[in-house]
Amino acid sequence: HANHEDRAEAVRFGASGCVLTCAYESSAQAVKDFAVREDDVWVVTPPKCGTTWTQEMVWLLVNDFDYEGAKAKPLMHRSPYLEFARFLTEVKKQQFLGGMDTVDYASKLPSPRCIKSHLPKDLLPDQLWTKKPKIIYVAREPKDVAVSFYYHDQLLSSYTGDKDFFFECFYEDIVGYSPFWEHMLEFWKMKDQPNILFNTYEEMKQDLPSVIRRTAKFLDKEINDEQLTRLTEHLDFKQMKKNPSVNVEPALSKMREKGRIKDDQAFIRKGVVGEGRREMSPEMAARFDERTRRVFNEGVGGCPWKI
Numbered sequence: 001h002a003n004h005e006d007r008a009e010a011v012r013f014g015a016s017g018c019v020l021t022c023a024y025e026s027s028a029q030a031v032k033d034f035a036v037r038e039d040d041v042w043v044v045t046p047p048k049c050g051t052t053w054t055q056e057m058v059w060l061l062v063n064d065f066d067y068e069g070a071k072a073k074p075l076m077h078r079s080p081y082l083e084f085a086r087f088l089t090e091v092k093k094q095q096f097l098g099g100m101d102t103v104d105y106a107s108k109l110p111s112p113r114c115i116k117s118h119l120p121k122d123l124l125p126d127q128l129w130t131k132k133p134k135i136i137y138v139a140r141e142p143k144d145v146a147v148s149f150y151y152h153d154q155l156l157s158s159y160t161g162d163k164d165f166f167f168e169c170f171y172e173d174i175v176g177y178s179p180f181w182e183h184m185l186e187f188w189k190m191k192d193q194p195n196i197l198f199n200t201y202e203e204m205k206q207d208l209p210s211v212i213r214r215t216a217k218f219l220d221k222e223i224n225d226e227q228l229t230r231l232t233e234h235l236d237f238k239q240m241k242k243n244p245s246v247n248v249e250p251a252l253s254k255m256r257e258k259g260r261i262k263d264d265q266a267f268i269r270k271g272v273v274g275e276g277r278r279e280m281s282p283e284m285a286a287r288f289d290e291r292t293r294r295v296f297n298e299g300v301g302g303c304p305w306k307i
């Protein structure tokens with residue numbers, strides 16, 4: 001991110017050494033002290049793993065399929081991204097949040113709240129582990145995450161450098177929210193706890209209705225066949241791509257008007273599995289795969305993906 005004019009210095013936080021901006025230093029404790037409620041529903045993921053897709057699914061399940069409500073309010077307001085405002089520069093906070101403080105906003109939302117966070121286990125609010133609200137975690141195969149993150153940063157002009165160098169930085173754990181592997185490992189280890197549901201992007205791509213059913217069951221929500229069909233259609237990639245409520249609007253429209261991004265560029269980009277293998281050099285892909293095998297097999301003796 002070093003070549004962007006509105007740049008912020010990066011700092012490592014917590015035992016995990018999570019990379020965030022130095023602005024976060026003054027807020028890390030406030031986020032750890034955030035008051036959690038037992039009836040919250042949290043969506044926790046590393047960036048680019050299918051967070052938005054999952055947030056929309058979860059919000060509609062929690063709010064009894066209120067499609068009108070979902071259309072009327074941007075996802076950022078229905079399912080706030082807890083720590084977002086606290087690591088942004090003032091310029092970006094205005095651009096993406098209209099100045100809203102996400103921690104304050106989330107603290108005042110009526111129950112049941114749907115809250116999103118990309119923080120790793122050690123930086124999340126302490127009360128998550130005592131109040132034990134339901135947490136839906138989403139993981140994605142790391143090569144594909146790196147590709148998605150590269151295009152995300154390009155879209156938002158936070159990175160204008162070389163693609164291979166971005167993958168190198170991702171591997172070396174110096175892009176935002178690194179290290180990604182250990183983030184996923186920590187939740188993979190907790191996946192059998194009753195208040196944690198561990199989904200993957202690949203399962204959602206392969207069989208979305210099954211993931212919706214499993215998530216509904218986890219949330220103690222009934223879903224009939226008709227409701228399942230409608231929700232599956234609503235969450236379809238083509239529908240989501242043209243849905244302004246889930247595409248970081250109005251920020252991206254403003255960027256489009258200024259010619260900074262093309263008309264067909266949206267936050268929801270391509271939505272496929274396996275881009276990592278196509279976009280990375282064979283050497284880099286092998287390094288990613290070796291690390292995925294090592295982290296999961298040495299860490300827990302099992303891996304979410306067949307690598």
Ligand code: A3P
Pocket residue numbers: 045046047048049050051052053144147148149151235236237238240267268269270271272
């Ligand atoms: P790509 O960049 O590979 O297209 P997040 O919400 O965590 O930032 O994740 C973004 C990724 O999820 C993007 O991946 C985006 O296209 C994908 N995504 C979002 N909605 C989707 C959907 N309905 N179906 C498939 N992929 C989706």
